[in-house]
Amino acid sequence: MTDGPVALVEDLDYYTQMWNTIADYAVIKLDGEGLIRSWHTGAEHLTGYTAAEIIGQPAAVFYPAADAAAGLAGADLRAAAEAGTYATEGWRLRKDGTLYWASVALTAVSGRAGSAGGFGMIIHDLTVVREKALTLRGLGQLVNSIADIQVIRVDCDGLVRSWNPGAQKLTGYLAEEVIGHHVSMFYTEDDARSGVLDREMHAAVRDGSMEAEGWRIRKDGTRFWANVVLSPIRDDHGEVEGYVKVARDLTERREQDRLVQRQRDEILDLSTPVIQVWDKVLVLPLIGTLDSGRAARLTESLLERIAADQAEVVILDISGVPGIDSAVAQHLLETVEAARLMGTDSILSGVRPDTAQSMVHLGIELGGLRSRTSLRDALQLALRLVDERASSGDEAGVRA
Amino acid sequence: MPDQSAIMRMGRDLLVILHGDLDDRTVESIEREVTSEVARTSARGALIDVSGVDVIDSFVAQVLARLVRMVRLLGAEAAIVGIRPAVAITLVELGASMPEVTTALSAEQGMARLRRMRADDSARIDHGNHR
Numbered sequence: 001m002t003d004g005p006v007a008l009v010e011d012l013d014y015y016t017q018m019w020n021t022i023a024d025y026a027v028i029k030l031d032g033e034g035l036i037r038s039w040h041t042g043a044e045h046l047t048g049y050t051a052a053e054i055i056g057q058p059a060a061v062f063y064p065a066a067d068a069a070a071g072l073a074g075a076d077l078r079a080a081a082e083a084g085t086y087a088t089e090g091w092r093l094r095k096d097g098t099l100y101w102a103s104v105a106l107t108a109v110s111g112r113a114g115s116a117g118g119f120g121m122i123i124h125d126l127t128v129v130r131e132k133a134l135t136l137r138g139l140g141q142l143v144n145s146i147a148d149i150q151v152i153r154v155d156c157d158g159l160v161r162s163w164n165p166g167a168q169k170l171t172g173y174l175a176e177e178v179i180g181h182h183v184s185m186f187y188t189e190d191d192a193r194s195g196v197l198d199r200e201m202h203a204a205v206r207d208g209s210m211e212a213e214g215w216r217i218r219k220d221g222t223r224f225w226a227n228v229v230l231s232p233i234r235d236d237h238g239e240v241e242g243y244v245k246v247a248r249d250l251t252e253r254r255e256q257d258r259l260v261q262r263q264r265d266e267i268l269d270l271s272t273p274v275i276q277v278w279d280k281v282l283v284l285p286l287i288g289t290l291d292s293g294r295a296a297r298l299t300e301s302l303l304e305r306i307a308a309d310q311a312e313v314v315i316l317d318i319s320g321v322p323g324i325d326s327a328v329a330q331h332l333l334e335t336v337e338a339a340r341l342m343g344t345d346s347i348l349s350g351v352r353p354d355t356a357q358s359m360v361h362l363g364i365e366l367g368g369l370r371s372r373t374s375l376r377d378a379l380q381l382a383l384r385l386v387d388e389r390a391s392s393g394d395e396a397g398v399r400a
Numbered sequence: 401m402p403d404q405s406a407i408m409r410m411g412r413d414l415l416v417i418l419h420g421d422l423d424d425r426t427v428e429s430i431e432r433e434v435t436s437e438v439a440r441t442s443a444r445g446a447l448i449d450v451s452g453v454d455v456i457d458s459f460v461a462q463v464l465a466r467l468v469r470m471v472r473l474l475g476a477e478a479a480i481v482g483i484r485p486a487v488a489i490t491l492v493e494l495g496a497s498m499p500e501v502t503t504a505l506s507a508e509q510g511m512a513r514l515r516r517m518r519a520d521d522s523a524r525i526d527h528g529n530h531r
Binding site: 337344 | 498
């Protein structure tokens, strides 16, 4: 290429065209006074000013009012003039008054012989990038501030990619001990072998997220009962790039649940005692209200005792039951029926006058169930029934 | 009859031991063999042991009630023995508690009940004659 005027013009055309295609940067020439001397479509796009409006204006118009008043524009130019180049980030102002976060690079350009020096200014709008970075940093801080919950990122191969203080507290591992290791290190041997993680990942991708509970192992070898939620991380194209794993220690809650269950069982056991009062005669003293849970339990324990003791007669004593409604009566009759199927007769005892009235008014049908008012009478009847059966049937026995 | 089921004679009574899975086909052969055996031996009672039956549901409960009726038609008494606690609860929940069927806890008790039923029966007849 010759160094003639034609080539220079061609170069200028070339650079002008290139300039005009830059859309997200403003590349502006300032003179030695800091006045704007060139403009292009990218700059117009970024700031909203047209060339006619801006050429000749000081660079301070890009600064927010407070910064401009403080002389920040001049300070920036002086910094560039001293060091040759100067880069900064900060809020800048558009024509419409909105702000954008800009990365600004200033370069001092010394003029050719006879022409004054100036500056090249490149402005890049980083508002979106800054937002994303802040969001990420906020999320990171959020995750790190969770002290009791493990929030970690796992890649598609199951390798740990991030760690938080909650994870450290939960498992006892430091970040450097786990990053890059397979998460199966927290699983019980059986779970790790049977490929629980693969199944969990599969379920998480299929359903959007997966929640499970199970034993996990700490660094010191102790185990804890964890609630785990696994969710896939997808990229912009919807491809799974990894997983977020959130785990909580529920050991204590599980222990409490089991304790409550055990106590409930014990109370049920205590509230449904079956007493053997005589050879082959059982008494079931019913006390308190009978809900369906207790009634089922009661039937069960009574039938077990019938089988174990080969009881011929069972006395159901209801003198301790505050009121017999149709639901309670239904439970009682079912118990009587089940006992009969096993070959055992039942006697109802402790029926008070008001109970007798309400049972008949409620239309409760006792069928062939014998009933006595006192436990003593019921026991006498029971003994007669047992005797009667023992008398081997060679002679007709006593009828109840 | 299913493989391990058996009918044994005990004096003037029969002990029918049912075992395994009771389906339409086996039920038919059980009914055939029990009725013919009651008739052949002129049995006075049949005690049906169901403790070895795999599943006792409302179908089996119907079968048992039917078997008892057949035995009674042949002039014998019948009782069922060996219903376990869980089965008893299930049958009551299904509403299949076979109210007309006599039950017993053990074979011994069952035999005693068969004898008692006969004694009651003859006592009733005697009573009627005296009147």
